Amino acid sequence: EGHWHYGDRIGHESLLSRDGRIETGQATRVTLAWAADEPHHYAVTIGEFPRRDPVEWAIKLAGSVAKDLQRQGLM
Numbered sequence: 001e002g003h004w005h006y007g008d009r010i011g012h013e014s015l016l017s018r019d020g021r022i023e024t025g026q027a028t029r030v031t032l033a034w035a036a037d038e039p040h041h042y043a044v045t046i047g048e049f050p051r052r053d054p055v056e057w058a059i060k061l062a063g064s065v066a067k068d069l070q071r072q073g074l075m
Helices: 054-071
Strands: 009-013 022-035 038-047
Antiparallel strands (some): 009 022, 022 038
């Protein structure tokens, strides 16, 4: 319950937990499911986003910028 979106950290009770402990996780996937004979509901996957290597991210970003500049005829 509550207001949250994709990427937010949310508190949840584990299905196997019987002591009522609340765990926090990040909403990594949110899908709206419905059928003609069932009410609408959201199916949520909670986990961690895959970690990215900062150097790999910077290289991809630089390549993307260079490609955009080349498309515009500036490089």
